[in-house]
Amino acid sequence: MATSFNFELDNKPSRDGRYRVLLRITQNRKHKRIKTSISLNRKSDWNKIRKEVRQSEPNYKIWNDMLKKEMEKAQMQYLELKDYGIVTPDKLKDELIASERPVSFLKYAQQRTQELIECGNIRNAKKYKTFCNKLELFLTNGNGKVRDLSFGEITPSLVEDFYNFLMNLRNERNPDQVLHPNTVQTNLNIFRTLIKKAIEIDKLMKMDRNPFLAFKYKGVKTEKEKLNSEEIDLIIGLSLEENTPIWHCRNYFLFSYYCAGIRAGDFIQLRWCNISTDNRISYQMGKNHKTRDIKLPKQALDILELYRKDDSRPTDYIFPLLDNNAIYAKAITQSEIDVLPSEIKNLLFNQISSKTAIINKYLKKIAVCAGINKNISFHIARHSFAKVAKEKGISTDVIQNILGHSKEETTKRYMGEIDNSECDKTMEKLFDN
Structure with a gap:
């Protein structure tokens, strides 16, 4: 099952009038095309034979180097998927897009919260909203502004920092106390669930980037009040x-x-x-x-x-x-x-x-x-x-x-x-x- 990789120029211009260079993946005579980061002002700047940007384009050296790196990345991803026995053009395309898509995790979590509200799962929506609020507090800088959080920034180290932040966060109902360890665990469980959904369903992260593979945590056993x-x-x-x-x-x-x-x-x-x-x-x-x-x-x-x-x-x-x-x-x-x-x-x-x-x-x-x-x-x-x-x-x-x-x-x-x-x-x- 031979697989080949080549570049080609999109025949149709995008909305800005430029022509996108595409990475074409071929397997069993079936093609999948992925947009690269390079777009040309003119069709004539593309060399169809050599599959590269012509010297008529002032940035041809930089752009050809960028295309070379994107080709190498696709080939490395292909070999990785091949080791797992799940290599197909569709799967390879999903993995490459997931690795490049600049998605805000904070917005992703807020979107998931809204989805729960819209489907009537109010109980879980409240928990997710609480998680989003605490994550925003964690991301708030000294000027009171909430910085964004991309999927690429989510590492075991960041999750541990968030965990430590929660462990020292004051309880809103009882300001003299910090959050209960089981409340912290609930928030981390939501964090882990969102990451799992992003990986397995929405293809926004690679499996091996899951920070919860390395970061472990657990709550504490509590004695429930009961009357005799x-x-x-x-x-x-x-x-x-x-x-x-x-x-x-x-x-x-x-x-x-x-x-x-x-x-x-x-x-x-x-x-x-x-x-x-x-x-x-x-x-x-x-x-x-x-x-x-x-x-x-x-x-x-x-x-x-x-x-x-x-x-x-x-x-x-x-x-x-x-x-x-x-x-x-x-x-x-x-x-x-x-x-x-x-x-x-x-x-x-x-x-x-x-x-x-x-x-x-x-x-x-x-x-x-x-x-x-x-x-x-x-x-x-x-x-x-x-x-x-x-x-x-x-x-x-x-x-x-x-x-x-x-x-x-x-x-x-x-x-x-x-x-x-x-x-x-x-x-x-x-x-x-």
């Missing part, structure tokens, strides 16, 4: 005035706990149609689209009755957190939410985030009232359920099934169908009092 059964009882025993915000937020937290830790986003969007006549709750998790089907214990049913109205419709939200008449409320199932326009998804996401923040604010007050010296949030209901279940001797297998974990290392171990009868017995054992 005694602390749960303290919250239950609080005397709170009915229909006040703090009273509602306790109900929300306990309902999540009694339902094996429903995540805030799923809880806020629960509708009466998610509750069956045989006292089960069934819904599709927004995070991983897995379906949870759980038997409701009496404590959860009692909380539901506090919110049931005579005129409640099956499509109404159970808890008074979202507007039943809002434009996003028309999407009832998770599959319908998935196809909402991005601006409506964004509106729904912002509403959920706002309500979650309010709930967490009152949960911190509840902890103070109950004398619990822990940083309680809505998600703690999920960890607390797992802790109490473990305390009562429930097997890890069943707990993971009830929680609906979707991590790869978990799901590989639980590939079979979930046995709901075993899960039902667990819920009865946990809340039989």
Whole structure:
């Protein structure tokens, strides 16, 4: 499979009226042409026989040297691809273009963030936007101007500098503290993902230029806050005035706990149609689209009755957190939410985030009232359920099934169908009092 390299002049002038010199790659009589850095004012300045710039062009020596170097580069790239057994004119063209394309990595990251917003992936878009903001801070000079960052500048050394910058960056919410190591890891994970996409999909970098092949990092193990059964009882025993915000937020937290830790986003969007006549709750998790089907214990049913109205419709939200008449409320199932326009998804996401923040604010007050010296949030209901279940001797297998974990290392171990009868017995054992 012979491959040849030659120069030729483009017969058609570009917009500026100049004629571009092309590198022609031929393999099995098939041609691929790549633009070189040289353009001529006149066709007559090109020697078709010798495949070089004529002496009639004042810069002919410099330009012929440049063409020679571009030819050598293409031939070296060909040999490298040949060693990997993937040499084709198309592949060679992609590699050569990738090595020359002057692309701003910062703009590339911002473009990817916008793509996530446009496709409705608001959760990840927020993370990417945070990464872009931190990268801009890293690239800001003493005059307050943000310098650009090209792909060619991204080396293991630069990534390490960015890592050190993040490790010393002040936390916006708590200026007396620096970023948590796991927050730093999240930002570096996004950095690595963008580089991988640039290499494998957009061909903006060569594989061997990936800085994360050399730079390694990891976060730290953190102990998740969780409540034990005694602390749960303290919250239950609080005397709170009915229909006040703090009273509602306790109900929300306990309902999540009694339902094996429903995540805030799923809880806020629960509708009466998610509750069956045989006292089960069934819904599709927004995070991983897995379906949870759980038997409701009496404590959860009692909380539901506090919110049931005579005129409640099956499509109404159970808890008074979202507007039943809002434009996003028309999407009832998770599959319908998935196809909402991005601006409506964004509106729904912002509403959920706002309500979650309010709930967490009152949960911190509840902890103070109950004398619990822990940083309680809505998600703690999920960890607390797992802790109490473990305390009562429930097997890890069943707990993971009830929680609906979707991590790869978990799901590989639980590939079979979930046995709901075993899960039902667990819920009865946990809340039989």
